[in-house]
Amino acid sequence: MKELIMCEGPNEKAVMDILIDNGLLVFDRDDLLGLAVYHARQIKTSGQVRNALDMYSGQVEILRVGDKLSDEIKKIKAYERQLMSIRKYCTKPELEILLIIGEKLLSSFEKVKSKVKPKDFSKQKIQYNGVKYRNQTDFYKMYFGLRPKLLVQCLKAYKSSHRNKSGELYIADLLK
Amino acid sequence: MRLLRVSADHFKNAKDGLTIDLVPQARKSDEDKQYEMNEIDSGLFVYSTGAFIGKNASGKTTALDLLDCAYSILGEYRLEGKHYSCEGTRLELFFYDKGYIYRYRTILDTRMNAMNRTQFGQQELVRKKYYSSYAAKIYDSEGFEAVDITGKLPKDTSIVFFVSDEQQTLAVYFSSSDNGADVYSHAFNILEAENLGIGILSKILFIFDENITELSRLDDHNFRIVYCGQESIKSDKELLYWLSSGTTKGMLLYMMMAASLTEGFDLLVDEIENHFHKTLVRNMIDLYRDKTVNRKGASLFFTTHYCEILDSFNRQDNIWITRSEGKVTAVSMREDHPIRRELLKSIQFYNNTFRTDINYDALMALKKELMA
Numbered sequence A: 001m002k003e004l005i006m007c008e009g010p011n012e013k014a015v016m017d018i019l020i021d022n023g024l025l026v027f028d029r030d031d032l033l034g035l036a037v038y039h040a041r042q043i044k045t046s047g048q049v050r051n052a053l054d055m056y057s058g059q060v061e062i063l064r065v066g067d068k069l070s071d072e073i074k075k076i077k078a079y080e081r082q083l084m085s086i087r088k089y090c091t092k093p094e095l096e097i098l099l100i101i102g103e104k105l106l107s108s109f110e111k112v113k114s115k116v117k118p119k120d121f122s123k124q125k126i127q128y129n130g131v132k133y134r135n136q137t138d139f140y141k142m143y144f145g146l147r148p149k150l151l152v153q154c155l156k157a158y159k160s161s162h163r164n165k166s167g168e169l170y171i172a173d174l175l176k
Numbered sequence B: 001m002r003l004l005r006v007s008a009d010h011f012k013n014a015k016d017g018l019t020i021d022l023v024p025q026a027r028k029s030d031e032d033k034q035y036e037m038n039e040i041d042s043g044l045f046v047y048s049t050g051a052f053i054g055k056n057a058s059g060k061t062t063a064l065d066l067l068d069c070a071y072s073i074l075g076e077y078r079l080e081g082k083h084y085s086c087e088g089t090r091l092e093l094f095f096y097d098k099g100y101i102y103r104y105r106t107i108l109d110t111r112m113n114a115m116n117r118t119q120f121g122q123q124e125l126v127r128k129k130y131y132s133s134y135a136a137k138i139y140d141s142e143g144f145e146a147v148d149i150t151g152k153l154p155k156d157t158s159i160v161f162f163v164s165d166e167q168q169t170l171a172v173y174f175s176s177s178d179n180g181a182d183v184y185s186h187a188f189n190i191l192e193a194e195n196l197g198i199g200i201l202s203k204i205l206f207i208f209d210e211n212i213t214e215l216s217r218l219d220d221h222n223f224r225i226v227y228c229g230q231e232s233i234k235s236d237k238e239l240l241y242w243l244s245s246g247t248t249k250g251m252l253l254y255m256m257m258a259a260s261l262t263e264g265f266d267l268l269v270d271e272i273e274n275h276f277h278k279t280l281v282r283n284m285i286d287l288y289r290d291k292t293v294n295r296k297g298a299s300l301f302f303t304t305h306y307c308e309i310l311d312s313f314n315r316q317d318n319i320w321i322t323r324s325e326g327k328v329t330a331v332s333m334r335e336d337h338p339i340r341r342e343l344l345k346s347i348q349f350y351n352n353t354f355r356t357d358i359n360y361d362a363l364m365a366l367k368k369e370l371m372a
Helices: A010-021 A047-055 A097-102 A106-112 A118-125 A137-145 A148-161 B030-035 B060-076 B132-137 B180-193 B198-208 B236-242 B245-263 B278-289 B307-312 B345-350 B360-371
Strands: A002-007 A060-066 A083-090 B002-009 B018-021 B037-041 B044-047 B049-053 B090-097 B100-109 B119-129 B171-174 B212-219 B222-227 B230-235 B266-269 B300-304 B319-325 B327-332
Touching: A002 A010, A002 A047, A010 A060, A010 A137, A010 A148, A010 B030, A047 B030, A047 B278, A047 B307, A097 A106, A097 A118, A097 A137, A097 A148, A106 A118, A137 A148, B002 B044, B002 B060, B018 B060, B018 B327, B030 B037, B049 B060, B049 B278, B049 B307, B060 B090, B060 B171, B060 B266, B060 B300, B060 B319, B060 B327, B171 B245, B180 B198, B180 B212, B180 B236, B180 B245, B198 B212, B198 B245, B222 B236, B230 B236, B245 B266, B245 B278, B278 B300, B278 B307, B307 B345
Parallel strands: A002 A060, A060 A083, B049 B300, B049 B319, B171 B266, B266 B300
Antiparallel strands: B002 B018, B002 B090, B037 B044, B090 B100, B100 B119, B212 B222, B222 B230, B319 B327
16 A cells, blocks of 8 residues: 655645655655655646556555645546545645744734735745745745754644644644 | 757758757646756756657657757767768757857758768857746747857867867667667666666666576676576676566666766657556656656657557647658647647547557558458
């Protein structure tokens, strides 16, 4: 059995790569299909995921990582035998909530969250090493890459301060 | 230095204006940028993988030869020892180097000179600064200025020399023809030249033949092999008959691939499926698209008859369909016959959407002849 991690965007992929590369998850890279975390929303439209599934004949469970993940994975007949389960790991309303927690700005954000999206709030308030947040994957790599423990703290804090819908798990649930 | 686009008139049996553009022109999704492209400067991308597909004798190899010709000029400033003729070919190359977009034009002359090398005539080399805000206009003639040519070169040396005076391998061509017994020595030469480490070779051999646990070179023509736990000394000619052709070809191709991924040069492969299981081809594509493996931005371009392989491509502008209707053409699937993104490309090929089917009447004519 292999884990197929499908991230909604490149930023989620960067976060998952940091966690795996630092041995912080309940599985390691050897457990991943293709030894990789994929940036893919759907199997149907991801040549890279299909390529990985085509190379492996065993069973796979899909771990989806994203903010809302409101769309469902469309099943493909060719892979029905391989795909055992699908689980969702959400960081609502947007992944930037982790940066907001990391900067201890959650209470400030809570006051304006009905008017301002986490992304826009982060663009206004967050900078690190002299670089302002601009929704770039490199920012996540810089912010959390050398501080994986901070990332773990943010993920745990997110879980304790947010309530996802039933069936929506937290990335913190994958931590060791 | 990176090749961006090549166009040619009078090249082999190709229709004038044969153009292969390695810069994506269609909309680029984040997923595409992650897997199917390499960013060579801010906002400037080239494909990480590209495929040429078409029926037999449709000109797939001609298209790959044109790329090879362009890479040789840019990397070695010369064309020598080629298996194709460029007599009278008019070439236009666009390439990128250190923040500039270059355009190079020349007419090739292959009439024999003392060194049997192609001569470069009517050369023109211009350049303009690359700005990400003009990424969509890199080929526009506006803004180009002549490059200072500060010396004289022999006619068999291109003035691209003045851009970068150090020869470099920009691409390696792996042809579909048999490499003979030299293949083993060649593989070890790559291993040593690129400092790949013996671990790479043993892992490659294990992919192709799990019975081989060790292969080492004693001299240019003799090798020590451990096969099913039994050690023996074999010459290259003995190995050629002893090992499967897939193992022999695979060993060399995968060594070239490892060197390409390590050093960042491109790999051109003619008939990639030759002797290979589809999974091995998929594996190659996967490695070129995985940026944790392909850290220096190498690209893989190949010809194939395996249309199922194309299902691993999300884009359609990095698949070229070749046809030979009098003259060879190579047109990207996006320009030729775009299909909805979620449709499997292989199904479209089997449905003859791209007019790549083998002529049914020709097959039946042969059958009838054999029945008579």
